[in-house]
Amino acid sequence: MKPEYHKNFRKQFDKLPLKIQDKFGERLDMFLQNQFHSLLNNHSLTGEYEGCRSINITGNIRAIFYLKTESDIVFINIGSHPELYE
DSSP states (O other): OOOEOHHHHHHHHHHHHHHHHHOOOOOOHHHHOOOOOTTTTTTOOOOTTTTOOOSSSSSEEEEEEESSSSSSSEEEEEEEEEEEEE
């Protein structure tokens, strides 16, 4: 599986503390090994993000992505739960 990063994701990611950026790297490695690892809480979204999925990076930070093809994913946003969903 090959991840891609939307420009909005990159912009938000660059604003995150290094500790959170490192945690994303850890969770991405976990995701690439097993998309549905229990720590990721990979789930589908509705509303504004219909057709996308979300994974947990920390207790409050989420990364939103969609499947471009069966082997490619695109991360489109990252941020705290309130930033993304309210």
